Amino acid sequence: MNALQKKIGLHLLGWTLYIGYSILGYFLYTWRIEVLLLSLSQCVLHIVQVYVCYLLVFPLWLRYRHWLVLLSGILGTMVLYIILRYLLEQKLFLALFGFSNYSEGTALSYFFFDNIYWALPGIFIGAVVWAFEATIQKERENRSLKQEKVQAELAFLKTQINPHFLYNTLNYLYSLAYPVSDKLADAIIRLSDLMRYMLHESKDGKVELQKEVDYLHNYLEIYRLRFEDNFFVNFNIQGHVNGQRVPSLVLIPFVENALKHGVVDDASAPVTINLQLENDSLYFDVSNRINKNQKDQTTGIGLPNIRRRLELIYPGKYNLDVQEDGQHFKTMLKLQEI
Known part of the structure; x- marks a missing residue:
């Protein structure tokens, strides 16, 4: 049984118990059909209320975190309950069974204010159900994150390389390459810088x-070696880079994806990389023409993984938009409060 089936089963069990309790008085104290129908009517209306709150009101409040959204949703649910009860018990029951809940001539104002009280249980139950499931879901996410952290640490330990050995080896290769080729020597130095940056650690996972930006420049220069003069990438920076901190390697996946799956040797359609800094926000977009001859069908950057990382670091403070029309591919990232 999957999680959805289990959730549906628990909801059905809960409503069965609730309806059974609500109509228990019908069997214990009276056999009047009117009481049974009115009890069932209340159950149906409360079920509608619960799912309006559970699926709409409280999720919207969680998304926008504004009490006005919550208050509007609760008041709207009350009004919905009152309208449905009036149509069901005052109109439909009267037409089908010849009776209504409130006596004929009851003022609409009295009906409205009297039913504010009766609307509260459905809202309360909806809040309890939503809060309970939200707590369970949060606990599951926390357990999942802990497991992922443990797995990541194990994977890191398995693949860890002594950085001093790596740097010393690259420096030795540089000393051998320098007399032979300036390009090769420069590429080794840039590769050394790339590896040093990738192995850099900080307490908060962020870097200047x-x-x-320097990492992006080095990456592009190493990539340029494959194409020499037929490598067309425009990297534009607007604003001042002066001490801002960002998560390490947060920008490179978009550039890597553009170079891997895009056209980089056509001067008429260069890969465009734009980095803009404005106040405390960062705007980063990468666009490229899609390479139809690309044989590598791997997804490259793995957008779900990037979104998950951004959600953990910048919850509610980032926007990632992806556009594709079959000919061009573009990613646009905005980070706030960097």
């Missing part, structure tokens, strides 16, 4: 934005 300038280092991230």
Whole structure:
């Protein structure tokens, strides 16, 4: 049984118990059909209320975090309950069974204010159900994150390389390459810088934005070796890079994806990389023409993984938009409060 089936089963069990309790008085104290129908009517209306709150009101409040949204949703649910009860018990029951809940001539104002009280249980039950499931879901996510952290640490330990050995080896290769080829020697130095940056650690997982930009420049220069003069990438920076901090390697996946799956040797359709800094926000977009001859069908950057990382670091403070029309591919990232 999957999670959805289990949830549906628990909801059905809960409503069965609730309806059974609500109509228990019908069997214990009276056999009047009117009481049974009115009890069932209340159950149906409360069920509608619960799912309006559970699926709409409280999720919207969680998304926008504004009490006005919550208050509007609760008041709207009350009004919905009152309208449905009036149509069901005052109109439909009267037409089908010849009776209504409130006596004929009851003022609409009295009906409205009297039913504010009766509307509260459905809202309360909806809040309890939503809060309970939200708590369970949060606990599951926390357990999942802990497991992922443990797995990541194990994977890191399995693949860990002594950085001093790596740097010493690259420096030795540089000393051998320098007399032979300036390009090769420069490429080794840039590769050394890339590896040093990738192995850099900080307490909060962030680095200076300038280092991230330098990493992008080194990456592009190494990639350029494959195409020499037929490598067309425009990297534009607007604003001042002066001490801002960003998560390490947060920008490179978009550039890597554009170079891997895009056209980089056509001067008429260069890969365009734009980095803009405005106040405390960062705007980063990468666009490329899609390479139809690309044989590598791997997804590259893995957008779900990037979104998950951004959600953990910048919850509610980032926007990632992806556009594709079959000919061009573009990613647009905005980070707030960097």
